[in-house]
Amino acid sequence: MLKKKHKNKPTANEEMNILVTGGAGFIGSHTLIELYQAGHTAVVVDNLSNSNPESLKRVAAILRDQTPSIDIEVPFYQVDIRDRQGLERVFANHHFDACIHFAGLKAVGESVAKPWEYYENNIGGTLTLVDVMRQHGCKNIIFSSSATVYGDPAQIPITEQCPKGQCTNPYGWTKSMLEQVLTDIQSADPEWNVVLLRYFNPVGAHPSGRIGENPNGIPNNLMPYITQVAIGKRPELGVFGNDYPTPDGTGVRDYIHVVDLASGHVCALQAIERHCGLAIYNLGTGQGYSVLDMVKAFVRVNGVDVPYSIKPRRPGDIATCYSDPAKAHAELGWQARYGIDEMVRDSWNWQSQNPEGY
Numbered sequence: 631m632l633k634k635k636h637k638n639k640p641t642a643n644e645e646m647n648i649l650v651t652g653g654a655g656f657i658g659s660h661t662l663i664e665l666y667q668a669g670h671t672a673v674v675v676d677n678l679s680n681s682n683p684e685s686l687k688r689v690a691a692i693l694r695d696q697t698p699s700i701d702i703e704v705p706f707y708q709v710d711i712r713d714r715q716g717l718e719r720v721f722a723n724h725h726f727d728a729c730i731h732f733a734g735l736k737a738v739g740e741s742v743a744k745p746w747e748y749y750e751n752n753i754g755g756t757l758t759l760v761d762v763m764r765q766h767g768c769k770n771i772i773f774s775s776s777a778t779v780y781g782d783p784a785q786i787p788i789t790e791q792c793p794k795g796q797c798t799n800p801y802g803w804t805k806s807m808l809e810q811v812l813t814d815i816q817s818a819d820p821e822w823n824v825v826l827l828r829y830f831n832p833v834g835a836h837p838s839g840r841i842g843e844n845p846n847g848i849p850n851n852l853m854p855y856i857t858q859v860a861i862g863k864r865p866e867l868g869v870f871g872n873d874y875p876t877p878d879g880t881g882v883r884d885y886i887h888v889v890d891l892a893s894g895h896v897c898a899l900q901a902i903e904r905h906c907g908l909a910i911y912n913l914g915t916g917q918g919y920s921v922l923d924m925v926k927a928f929v930r931v932n933g934v935d936v937p938y939s940i941k942p943r944r945p946g947d948i949a950t951c952y953s954d955p956a957k958a959h960a961e962l963g964w965q966a967r968y969g970i971d972e973m974v975r976d977s978w979n980w981q982s983q984n985p986e987g988y
């Protein structure tokens with residue numbers, strides 16, 4: 631790979647080489663496609679603890695189909711971000727303009743049972759990553775945060791000004807704490823550009839049906855549970871509570887198509903180009919849907935049945951959570967393009983083409 635002279639302030643619309651940690655995972659794999667489509671290149675670092683390298687083969691196949699003249703192979707290192715020497719090897723081989731940092735453990739329930747593992751992996755890993763980055767003069771990072779940092783939100787829709795709240799689990803705290811760690815690092819050294827992206831509820835899959843979410847075991851999240859019921863892997867969906875103060879009593883969330891979320895990361899590179907210092911953006915649609923809205927849309931669009939029954943509320947859940955995404959629109963020109971029909975269509979397209987995942 632050609633080494634470019636390091637510049638911490640890339641000029642506008644510059645093609646960048648991006649270190650994508652966790653790039654074999656759900657959101658990372660979709661982001662690789664958007665990065666290459668926008669003219670950037672990437673190198674993936676992933677320890678494959680929650681992913682399959684097949685996802686990267688499929689990313690290459692999708693890119694090949696889109697531009698048959700170019701054979702794109704995304705360089706991949708099976709390296710743990712806690713492994714300093716492993717990261718050093720990657721930085722010795724490549725120059726990076728920025729890092730999009732997806733690598734982390736993300737199962738809420740597991741984090742309650744294994745808090746040490748979550749703090750060590752997510753916080754320890756990020757501290758090592760950021761240290762190696764700065765030693766190699768790469769001080770641009772886009773971090774995968776979550777709407778979970780708002781806790782029980784003080785206002786709806788949630789703007790970035792909304793105060794952070796009490797998280798209900800160690801996973802959420804790792805996101806909240808890492809936001810603070812990166813904020814402090816940027817404030818101590820203004821050469822850093824730190825973009826914190828607070829995702830709402832990612833669903834859907836690439837419209838090709840070749841890459842998508844591949845949960846281990848029983849899914850925690852609504853959409854993979856729905857698709858596994860639809861394909862017959864699980865008998866029925868449990869709807870966690872129908873007595874919330876929402877239009878139909880079930881929880882309301884801001885579901886966002888993963889391709890829109892992925893394109894948000896490419897747009898966020900503009901903040902780095904502008905030398906933003908610290909910037910925080912919500913990535914959501916601004917539209918809330920209830921659990922039953924999602925089930926009904928899934929059944930209507932895909933013509934498959936999703937049996938469900940009402941269960942007690944899930945501890946830690948809130949009634950309503952949706953974003954005000956105006957800041958990302960105003961400053962990055964980013965806006966979600968896909969609606970609920972595409973979300974449920976593409977989730978099913980992926981699940982039905984890949985009943986066992988990768």
Ligand code: NAD
Binds near residue numbers: 709751776829831832
């Ligand atoms: P994912 O599990 O599919 O992807 C994460 C990837 O990171 C996996 O491929 C995993 O193998 C890798 N990884 C984990 N620990 C690592 C380590 N120590 N070293 C190297 N690689 C490691 O998850 P995703 O849904 O794609 O989420 C990506 C990021 O976005 C995560 O940080 C997650 O917490 C965050 N996020 C996800 C959601 C969501 O609902 N999917 C919502 C908000 C935030």
Ligand code: UD1
Binds near residue numbers: 798869870947
């Ligand atoms: C969850 C996490 C949050 C994380 C987010 C990532 C909790 C408390 N929060 O958010 O930290 O950032 O995932 O996507 O776990 N539901 C059912 N039946 C199910 C599954 C879910 O009724 O089998 C309902 C939930 O009660 C909720 C909605 O569906 O109202 C969405 O749930 P889920 O997909 O788990 O996301 P969140 O709880 O919003």
